[in-house]
Amino acid sequence: MNVKTPIPKAQGIDNTLALIKEGFHFLPGLRKELESDIFETRLMGQKVICMGGKEAAEMFYNNNLFKRKDAVPTSIKKSLLGEGGVHGLDDEAHKQRKRMFLSMMTPERLEDVRKIAVNELNSKVAEWETKENVVFFEEIKEVLTRTGCKWAGIPLRDQDVKQRAWELGEMVDSFGGSVARFRSGKKARESQEKWLKGIVKNVRSGKIPAPANTAAYIISHHREPNGKQLDAQIAAVELNNIIRPIVATAYYLTFGAMALHEHPETISSLKENKSNYSLMFTQEVRRFYPFAPAMGAKVKKSFYWYNYHFKKNMLVILDIFGTNHHPDIWDHPDEFNPERFKDWKGSPFSFIPQGGGDHHIGHRCAGEWVTVMIMRSFFQYLTENVTYTVPDQNLNYSMTRMPTVPKSRFVITRVKKLKKSLHDLEDNEQTHTVI
Numbered sequence: 001m002n003v004k005t006p007i008p009k010a011q012g013i014d015n016t017l018a019l020i021k022e023g024f025h026f027l028p029g030l031r032k033e034l035e036s037d038i039f040e041t042r043l044m045g046q047k048v049i050c051m052g053g054k055e056a057a058e059m060f061y062n063n064n065l066f067k068r069k070d071a072v073p074t075s076i077k078k079s080l081l082g083e084g085g086v087h088g089l090d091d092e093a094h095k096q097r098k099r100m101f102l103s104m105m106t107p108e109r110l111e112d113v114r115k116i117a118v119n120e121l122n123s124k125v126a127e128w129e130t131k132e133n134v135v136f137f138e139e140i141k142e143v144l145t146r147t148g149c150k151w152a153g154i155p156l157r158d159q160d161v162k163q164r165a166w167e168l169g170e171m172v173d174s175f176g177g178s179v180a181r182f183r184s185g186k187k188a189r190e191s192q193e194k195w196l197k198g199i200v201k202n203v204r205s206g207k208i209p210a211p212a213n214t215a216a217y218i219i220s221h222h223r224e225p226n227g228k229q230l231d232a233q234i235a236a237v238e239l240n241n242i243i244r245p246i247v248a249t250a251y252y253l254t255f256g257a258m259a260l261h262e263h264p265e266t267i268s269s270l271k272e273n274k275s276n277y278s279l280m281f282t283q284e285v286r287r288f289y290p291f292a293p294a295m296g297a298k299v300k301k302s303f304y305w306y307n308y309h310f311k312k313n314m315l316v317i318l319d320i321f322g323t324n325h326h327p328d329i330w331d332h333p334d335e336f337n338p339e340r341f342k343d344w345k346g347s348p349f350s351f352i353p354q355g356g357g358d359h360h361i362g363h364r365c366a367g368e369w370v371t372v373m374i375m376r377s378f379f380q381y382l383t384e385n386v387t388y389t390v391p392d393q394n395l396n397y398s399m400t401r402m403p404t405v406p407k408s409r410f411v412i413t414r415v416k417k418l419k420k421s422l423h424d425l426e427d428n429e430q431t432h433t434v435i
């Protein structure tokens with residue numbers, strides 16, 4: 001870790017505009033310019049400590065030092081995350097709510113999500129065979145909306161798929177600072193929460209017979225530490241915390257499909273799947289491509305680190321994208337190279353696309369296994385079960401827009417299924433170590 005003392009301050013009275021203008025480059029760029037993995041700046045009128053790298057991540061995920069209450073701006077709660085959900089909880093309340101999420105992530109349920117997702121993809125591909133152009137990113141959001149709802153025990157009528165997929169997509173697309181996208185994400189959230197609140201009430205009354213191992217059942221019947229059921233509105237937020245991020249996986253899948261096209265040598269390795277190549281490829285997609293830029297937390301109680309005084313309630317931001325590209329951790333970090341994960345020793349703090357630390361104790365993403373499971377099986381499906389052509393198109397992606405996808409949203413043509421049955425995929429063992 002490279003730290004200058006005293007901790008440097010970024011130039012300018014407030015850097016919010018620079019953050020919006022520079023996007024994913026903002027934090028890594030300033031760390032490089034100031035030659036320090038920690039620096040101070042002001043964002044939205046507030047003093048903020050920004051940091052990146054393994055050691056910084058380790059500190060950030062120490063629950064004794066940091067808390068999440070009021071760490072996320074209201075605009076992000078109103079569009080992306082929702083209010084009253086697990087993301088903003090601390091201490092016992094957080095642990096208890098987190099256990100609720102993690103109880104859904106059993107090996108059997110992970111195998112279920114894989115089967116559901118691959119079946120949904122397989123049905124979609126049959127439609128793609130009849131289409132001239134397929135906009136992969138948009139179509140995959142629908143596949144994942146169906147997958148998420150089915151896995152979570154949420155009934156979804158065919159005629160509602162497009163609307164719900166659009167809403168989930170708008171919520172994910174809302175976090176980058178554009179007012180128009182915020183408004184659309186907020187509206188989508190209001191519609192989703194109304195719908196999901198109705199689902200929760202119907203699951204509670206037994207009108208919707210959700211199986212006991214599904215998210216709809218587990219969340220609807222979850223009890224708070226005070227013994228009471230979750231408020232139906234908060235239960236809706238938490239149910240959305242399952243289906244929305246499943247749809248968010250469309251970003252990684254689109255980047256991954258693009259990586260297959262741009263690095264064709266990976267295709268045969270994926271087909272062979274030696275040394276668990278599908279996992280290496282998936283990890284590299286999650287490391288290399290930009291998605292979650294950073295996380296915020298507030299100082300729980302004052303402490304000193306590298307002689308810097310972290311004062312109570314100060315806002316601290318961890319550079320997620322920059323840590324996944326930190327040159328102290330990764331050789332040639334700006335090269336796409338799945339093989340780097342071959343002998344990777346694993347670290348909960350150096351590879352943090354979905355947060356760091358321990359899933360049970362801290363805020364690390366509860367759905368990391370689901371994400372990895374879906375990604376691996378889709379990449380294998382794309383290489384083994386289907387052929388397609390990638391026509392000329394604009395595959396550039398902006399590093400200043402958050403979130404970002406290839407400009408064309410990855411168009412494919414002449415899609416052809418190679419296998420009629422999914423039998424071969426069903427035999428595929430993936431439930432071992434998925435992360």
Ligand code: HEM
Nearest residue numbers: 086087242245246248249292354355363365366367370371
């Ligand atoms: C594209 C895929 C995904 C990405 C990039 C992603 C990223 C993240 C990040 C960055 C966090 C916050 C970590 C922190 O607060 O320090 C998080 C938390 C969370 N994610 Fe994900 N996630 C993804 C998929 C999923 C899926 C598929 C699910 C559920 C099935 C899920 C459920 C959650 C939940 C419940 C939390 C809150 C955990 C807590 O506060 O303790 N995520 N995710």
